[in-house]
Amino acid sequence: MAAEDVVFEMGVLVPSQTELPLRTVLLAVAAFPNKVGNLLMKALGAAAPLPELKHLKRVRKAPDDGSLLEAILCALGDEGVSEAALTAVTTEPDVARMDPLELDHLPASLQTLYTQHGGQRLRLVHGAALAPQTRQQWETWTKLWPITWRIPDNGTPVLVETPVDEYTQQYFERHMRTALQLAYLSCVDNAALIVDPDSAAPVAKAADRSAVHPLQHAVMAAVQAASERDLALWPPGLTSVDPYSGSGVDAMNVTPDANGSSEEIGTQGQSHGESNSAPDELRRELNGGDSRIDAGTGSTGDEDDTVEGLACKRQRLDTGPQEPQASARSRPYMCTGYDCFVVREPCIMCAMALVHSRVQRVIYCEPDATFGALGGCRRLHACKSLNHSYQVYRLGLKRET
Structure with missing residues (x-):
């Protein structure tokens, strides 16, 4: 069935916990x-x-x-x-x-x-x-024996499936169709699409390539593409080398030139592991005014630092109180604030990658009772020890009866 002919069920917020019975x-x-x-x-x-x-x-x-x-x-x-x-x-x-x-x-x-x-x-x-x-x-x-009421550490947990509103349903359906179409054209059963909800525009997409490389699940590849795009766009003049070049990931609208075409990121002929030196002004800005950048164990402040470390892990700076969206967009960290649409419910590895990428919402179509980490066999979004959480939605397909 073509993606445009697919009929979806009403999207629902996936509970972060199941309701505990009285024991x-x-x-x-x-x-x-x-x-x-x-x-x-x-x-x-x-x-x-x-x-x-x-x-x-x-x-x-x-x-x-x-x-x-x-x-x-x-x-x-x-x-x-x-x-x-x-x-x-x-x-x-x-x-x-x-x-x-x-x-x-x-x-x-x-x-x-x-x-x-x-x-x-x-x-x-x-x-x-x-x-x-x-x-x-x-x-x-408390009628059995008095209980001290305390608000749960994570706030009141979500215990029931909550339907989305009509506007959100249309937004979810539009981008899930794109993910389904990508999976169909790629002859695989899973694909992921990362979208900026502010503009409703896709940022990156990827089909599952785990048959080629065990880490190239659809979500992992899409996160990589999105992070490379953001690194290319911010700050001006910073370039990065794509360690997964040729892996099939698609970073969308990376660096358009005057004619509207996209320029290739990186330096021709440069081998993996090499990188360009960042300008002194950029180093000072990224390091809060200090021209030295900590490059990790074994490096010193007098060494000429490279951008390779920045491409691997985004610098996060404390610049005082800011509006959340402004902070996320001015100094982005991976996929901060984005939505991830994925055909099949993410596994634990992919769900953790989305935690580290700081996505805002995850929307999946097909639940996975065996390996699914967001409502299938686990509920990773209920884990209190994680330093980031996102909302999870299920947008199922209507089955013919």
Whole structure:
């Protein structure tokens, strides 16, 4: 089927996380007189810290007696607890389960603590084993045992597929058709297109060439083409050598001359590994006014630095507060702010390359349950340890029934 005849489903924002179901843990809870509250908290912190349950409040007022405090002594396993007490949480999770517990079920140190602080009763209580993801979950789960509500580190996670608006749908469809057409004409099953959303103009494109080179996945090749284009356009006078020349990547509208044709980047006859020296003014600008550029281990400030290091890794400068878009466009870093359209869901390698390239959005057509890293077998865009994140959208094809 030709790309122009393809019919798409409504594009959706791919959730960064799946919604966690309520899972409970068995808590040994003891009641103590109110007056021992401060001493009790210190003793519990020393005798039985609960690092895995820090979302739970350690102490609460006893719901049936205002003169008592109830405190979590420890979390219990299933061993030695009656079958009745291990019955699953009721179908109404807002109803707290509380069952009697014998003192000898506790470690010796907690038995001593219970006696020394005037413990009056022991009960087994179900509490949430994990911190809630959303405010709605917190409102339900905290009824089992009080939970301290904290906004998740990554903000509130995206848990449901959210449809895009009509304007975004048209924008997505237009560029996905281009990616599908590129894959079709290249006789491969995957292709990538990188687009500047400000102008809606393609920046780079590439078809999958992993059969020729294991690193030339469509996304990897398109990122390389886009970065070479940006290096050629900024700053004026800076040229670079394409280490993947002849690899099939296509950097679009690189350096148009007066007649509108594109000039070839690099120096004819120059072998890979050689590079031109940057002008002194350019070196000073890129290094914040210092004419020396750190070329890496083994180089000194007196050596004549080359541009090759700049072609491999873009310099990022702190120039004070700026508008995000202005900063991204004035001193670009790889694919900052761009959208990446790819026919097949990226694998982990390609998804990480898009993280390092600072793309804004990734839109894919065909999900990959085996190797897909953005909703298939992994959700890389939910990883909190990464220093950049992007939004992920799925623009599926309508299947004939």
